[in-house]
Structure formats: structure tokens, C-alpha cells
Amino acid sequence: MEPFTTLTATAAPLLRDDIDTDAIIPSREMRSPSGQGLAEGLFAGWRYKAIGSRDPNPDFVLNQPVYAGARILLTGANVGCGSSREHAVWALAQYGIRAVIAPSFNPIFRGNCIANGVVPVSLPMETVSTLASALEAAGQPELTVDLEQQLVVLPDGQQWSFDIEPEVREALMLGLDPIDLTLRYRSRIQDFRATDHDARPWIYFRNAPSA
Amino acid sequence: MKRTIFEKIWEQHRIEALPGGVDLVLIDRILLHERTGGIALRRLLDRGQPVFAPDQAFAVMDHIVDTFPGRSDKTLMPTGTEFIRMTRDAAREAGIRLFDLDDPAQGIVHVMSPELGIVLPGATLICPDSHTCSQGALGALAWGIGTSEAEHALATSALRLRRPKTMRVTVDGTLAPGVTAKDLALALLGRFGVGGGSGYVVEYAGEAVRALEMEGRLTLCNMGTEFAAFTAIIAPDGKTLEYVKGRRFAPTGAEWEKAAEQWLALASDEGAEYDVELSFDAGDVAPMITWGTSPQQVVPIDAAVPAVGEAPGQGTESAQARAREYMGLDSGTPLAGLPIDAAFIGSCTNSRISDLRRAASLLQGRKVAPGIKAICVPGSTSVKRQAEAEGLHEVFQAAGFEWRESGCSMCFFAGGESFGPQDRVVSSTNRNFESRQGPGTRTHLASPETVAASAIAGRIADPRRIAS
């Protein structure tokens, strides 16, 4: 996973509430079983003029020239609700999005962001609106997400701090793979399972706890 | 210290408290389906990582498989065959038990798992699917995760988690005749909103919840994800034990006795504290139907589409305006009487045998209105067989319903089969998002009874009127 410390990049405002994962990546766009090739399908229902077409809808924010190459996305509340498909985050990441700024995140979607190195930045709605207005007014809509300092900064120096759990911040900053981290506890997990086997044998069927 | 059921299960599964307030939690059951689970397995195997406890993981074909009779690996979803085959191969390679599309135990993952006793009270269960919360109905801690977390659980039998908060929703009173668990789930979303459960394990309690049979409890917990909850759970009781006993993967003999005792002790202690408590009176619930494109945009079936500013809990004014436009409805339009194009009974919310029996009792001796496409998709192959043994399939077919093989089917559109643009569909499913059931399709969520009644009338109809 690519580590994230600080990123200054084009930021696109899409301030709808309840943007669900099917809007982020419609099910019909999840064609490859490998989970690759999703960038083109990102927001397909809004981004293109007709279902199945690739004819850009000029009104959609990511199709506007000033937002070309956006790497930061601002949204309304409850972003990523609906289906748990991780493809939504893969599509964002494959498109190039490294941070999503929103008043609130669906919990599964947020976990998927973290697992894929996309920084979930939670800020109050007023702040997100202020940022969006600043971006819309700017000739070059840029901002900085500084994960190390936990700050979002506008080019004029205005800044807001955000909360993020320390271990999430660390994992994102180091680009750590959570599986490797947990496998450090392998023998602890095995011991725990062995004890649990006596308390709840039905969980383990006929087999002994696997080594 | 008085503890909630959630706290009891959590503490029993906490392997280690990790730095930063995160717990390493033991995972007892992993369920995978061919839409998202095959990918998790493939990615894991490709990095050379074996599955930690393959005998505790199960895979099933439900999302992409066709539901037409005589199905095979071929499916209408473009590239769907690749998903099916990849999942089959990966399950074989990983040594995971697979319920393939021709297995008599095949079914929608959240329907077949309780049927087989894969989910058990007090267990932790995960599946890369948001409706995994359904299975909390048995008193398990069951929740949906993403693909990366599924890989993590497969590789380690554990997950790193921050402990969610607790909420109890107490539903007292009695549901009126003709009013079901689905109506209750929708009414709760209408009252408390689609963000209401965010960050919480939501425990459903109270006399109306205890009065529900297991299948109704599964329906209620199913829509926990629509409430944005971490998951939903109901404490095990005598009904739960009766339901689990004798199922294929349930304990037997002396182990059963021991398990049953442990499970009953999981119920939240009297006086245990919750971060949030909500209450609701079941007597206030009517048959419900959604009018918009979010499950919280819901009203009693004899009501009208709310006017601007009339339903502040149902989304912002702009979201509501957008929903009215998408649904082709003006505020003030009564829901009952709206002409429909299609009716769908199926999905992990409402496709169990009791759902089919109730719908069939309304359809008995009646016919679907001309021109209405009506489909019934049993939630599992065993539900289908049971229904056929009872002759329900003949009732559905004689009424004019298609009778399908089990699967997710037209609960969601993945590029395959769909309802048409702007088709108005009354559906026993759980999501009415834009284009969920087909590009531009307009979905109204309701109980199977309401779907059946509407199919007969050719319009949105109150099932209580037909029943009488």
C-alpha cells in the first residue's frame, strides 16, 4: 500500500448526502473478477450521458476541466452507504482519489478506504461546505490533506484539524498491510482458539483447532 | 458489572487489546459469495497466504447465478460466468466448503446460513456483504465487511476492530394483523432515519420483537444496514433454540445441552447500560411502502407522498425533490392506487417460507392483473422445495407469477436481468436506490403481502383490503 503523509492536489466537491456505493461504482461496471479496470466506471451513472455509454455528461463535477486529475473528493454525509462492495473504494483509488472529505462515512466504506490507503477525513458539514465554496471560487481548486498534522489546508492558509484514530493514521502513513500486522499474533490466536475450543467445541466442528 | 449481549460476545472473542484502543477479535464463521467473496479468496491465495481455518469458512453461489429454471454457469450478467468459476476454483483450492448452484442447500447467503445452522447464537460471523446483519436475529454478532477485511479474517481468523457503541431499540406493543416485521423495519427507518444506527450495535428488544418468529426477526435485523448500524442483534430465547436445534451444523447431544445453556445466558443483563436507548410502539405501525429512493422515504400505505417540508426526517429537501423526480411522483399523490408495472417477491429480506406462505394465501384463487410482470424467487433451494411440497408454487404460478430458482436475482441489477426504465415495481427487497433493480427502475419497498396484493390489483394496494 502506498504510504500517505501529506498531499496537495486538485479537490472536487460532490456535496450530495447518502452517495451510495452503487452510485460510486454501479454493479454493471464491476466486470472483471480481479477487481481491476474500475476507474472508467467510477460514478458512471452520473458521469456519462446514458447508461452503458462513455459520452461524458458535462455537468458532472469530475468532467469539468478545472477538476481534471482530482485526487481529493469532498462529499455530503453518509458517503458510501448501501452495498459493502469494496469496488467502490477500488474505483476511487484506481481513478486516483487518495482522500475523501465528508461529514460522515458509512462504517464499512470507511474501513475499506483505510484498507486501501484512501484517507477518510471527517469534518463538520459547515467546514465541508466552506471548503467546497472556496474550491468553486478558485481558479485552481486545490487543497492539502496533511495526515501527519491531521490538517486540511486551503492555499490561502486557512486550516482545519480533523480526528482520526492513532492506529489508522499510523497504518495509512506507513502503508502497512493489516494482515501482516495481525500475523505477528499468530501464536496468540492459536492459543486463544485452543482454550476457546474447550468452552465452545461446537464452533470448531469435529476438527481440532487448526495449527 | 451488568453487560449487554454484545458485550458478552465481544469479551468472549477478544484475543488481545491492541495499542490505540483496537481489539483483536476472534472470528468464528466466514461466509463468502461469488460476487465479492471469490475475489477475497483469490487475492489471498495469490499472495501465497493460506486460509487459517478453512473448516470455518463457507462459500455459496447466490448473487450472480441465474434464477431461471435449468440454470448453469451461464448467466445474463456480463462476465458473470468468470465470477462463478473463479469462486468455485478458489474455494476448492483453499479447501473451503462450497454450496454450488446445484447444491440442495444453495441459497442467498443470509437465508441458507441460518437454515444450515452455520450461524449460531453467540458466534462472530462475517461476510463481505452488507446484509450480514440479518443473522444477528439468532443472537450472533454478524456483520458485513469489505473484501480486504474478508481477506484479513480468512488469513488470521481475527479482525482488528474498534469496539462499536451500543443502542437498544425497544419495541413494545403488538403488531396489528396484516402488519409484518418488514413494515416494522421500514417504520423504524421512517422514524429514526437511515443514519440513525451509525456506529452502533443495535439490539432489538421488547415484547413485539420477542413475539416475532425467527423468520420475522431475520427480516427485522436484515435492514440494520439500511439503518447504518454496525450490526443488529436479538437475544436468543426459546424460539431461537427451537429454530437452531437439529440443523446440519448445529451441535448435538451433550454439546447441544452445553451450548443451549450458554446461549440463553447471553441475553443482556437486567439493568445493563446502552449508549443510546430508543423506543417504539408496534401498535403504531401500518403496512408501509417507500415512495422515494432511500428506505427512510417511507409512509403508511394509505398515505400520500409528503409535501415539501412535511417529512423533515426523510432526507434534505433537495434529496426529497430528487427522489420525487426520479420516482415520477408529485407531493400529495396517494401511494395506494398508483399503477405498477411489476411485482417482485424475493431477497434476503423476505423470501423465506413464511413470507411465501403469507403471499400465497393472498394469491390463492386470484390472478395477477393483466400486463404486470410478477416474479417470485425463493431465498434458498430448501425454501423452494418446501414451498413445492406444500403446493405453493402452483398458487404462485396459477396467479401468474414466475417461479424461479433461488438467488439474489432482481434484488439488484448487475448488468444482467432487470426491470425496465421507469418501470414501477413493488418489491419485497431492502433497497430502493436509483437504478438498484434496473436502469431508471422505480422501486417501492414493502412486505410480501403488499407486493402480492399490488400484483393482483395492478396498483399499489393495501393487503388488509384484499384479505378481508
Ligand code: SF4
Ligand atoms: S438478496 Fe439482495 S440485498 Fe440480499 S444479499 Fe442478495 S443482493 Fe444483497
